[in-house]
Amino acid sequence: MAAGAPDPLFALRNNFYLGAYQAAINNSDVPNLSSEEAVERDSLVYRSYIALGSYQLVINEIDSSAATPLQAVKLLASYFASPADKEATISSIKEWLGDPAIGSNPILRLIAGIIFMHEEDYNEALKHTNAGGTLELHALNVQIFLKMYRSDYAEKQLRIMQQIDEDHTLTQLANAWMNIAVGGSKIQEAYLIFQDFSEKYQSTCLVLNGKAVCCMHMGNFDDAETLLLDALNKDAKDSETLANLVVCCLHLGKSASRFLSQLKLSHPDHLLVKRVSSAEDNFERALQTVA
Numbered sequence: 001m002a003a004g005a006p007d008p009l010f011a012l013r014n015n016f017y018l019g020a021y022q023a024a025i026n027n028s029d030v031p032n033l034s035s036e037e038a039v040e041r042d043s044l045v046y047r048s049y050i051a052l053g054s055y056q057l058v059i060n061e062i063d064s065s066a067a068t069p070l071q072a073v074k075l076l077a078s079y080f081a082s083p084a085d086k087e088a089t090i091s092s093i094k095e096w097l098g099d100p101a102i103g104s105n106p107i108l109r110l111i112a113g114i115i116f117m118h119e120e121d122y123n124e125a126l127k128h129t130n131a132g133g134t135l136e137l138h139a140l141n142v143q144i145f146l147k148m149y150r151s152d153y154a155e156k157q158l159r160i161m162q163q164i165d166e167d168h169t170l171t172q173l174a175n176a177w178m179n180i181a182v183g184g185s186k187i188q189e190a191y192l193i194f195q196d197f198s199e200k201y202q203s204t205c206l207v208l209n210g211k212a213v214c215c216m217h218m219g220n221f222d223d224a225e226t227l228l229l230d231a232l233n234k235d236a237k238d239s240e241t242l243a244n245l246v247v248c249c250l251h252l253g254k255s256a257s258r259f260l261s262q263l264k265l266s267h268p269d270h271l272l273v274k275r276v277s278s279a280e281d282n283f284e285r286a287l288q289t290v291a
């Protein structure tokens with residue numbers, strides 16, 4: 001793409017980054033793309049289907065002749081579709097990363113980072129993402145470092161993103177994540193970033209949850225509940241919405257059992273479900289000890 005030329009995939013990327021996955025799919029018919037842009041377009045569309053839980057569609061549609069980025073996206077779909085077979089998927093991605101012909105592909109490194117982050121193997125994830133190269137890789141690094149409670153390293157990644165494009169949607173999102181992690185007066189700044197997104201674009205579950213988390217940090221649980229119920233109307237099975245509603249209801253003194261039950265059914269591997277299950281097991285063991 002020539003310098004200064006309009007980006008034909010801007011709207012598609014923006015929809016994907018902000019969690020408007022169906023809109024990304026519905027508006028993906030962009031004319032006159034180069035072969036490289038077409039591969040990126042298809043990668044974003046298939047990743048949108050993965051975000052919507054349509055794993056098998058992605059697996060069925062991407063064949064063995066597809067470009068490396070699409071093969072990587074297919075591996076991501078396989079990872080989520082078949083948790084019992086995830087070791088085979090991880091083995092495949094490690095093999096591909098070791099191939100000098102394709103191992104440096106940025107989408108392959110990104111998918112590897114996403115998978116290893118889900119595995120909570122942050123050091124392995126960073127082996128493949130830390131070199132950066134794209135804004136998406138730097139944004140993933142910010143997420144990984146925040147999960148490792150290393151906000152100092154996350155801030156360095158954010159600074160790199162700001163030098164590349166301070167106004168980019170991913171840079172603004174990473175800035176909001178960073179502000180929430182830092183807390184204090186930075187929470188209001190994070191809220192304003194999400195508010196700006198909701199005014200410029202459609203309010204997605206991602207944006208509404210971002211605003212709600214900021215409200216909870218500021219002690220505005222009634223406002224947070226309103227935002228989260230709005231998000232639930234958009235997607236009744238969204239894991240972050242359900243998890244945040246559990247926390248919000250507990251602070252409001254309301255029953256959270258229905259939202260927790262929905263979360264357990266839809267997302268049994270969610271961190272909150274694991275923590276609740278662990279606490280329940282410990283409580284049961286304590287009761288048996290007393291008995």
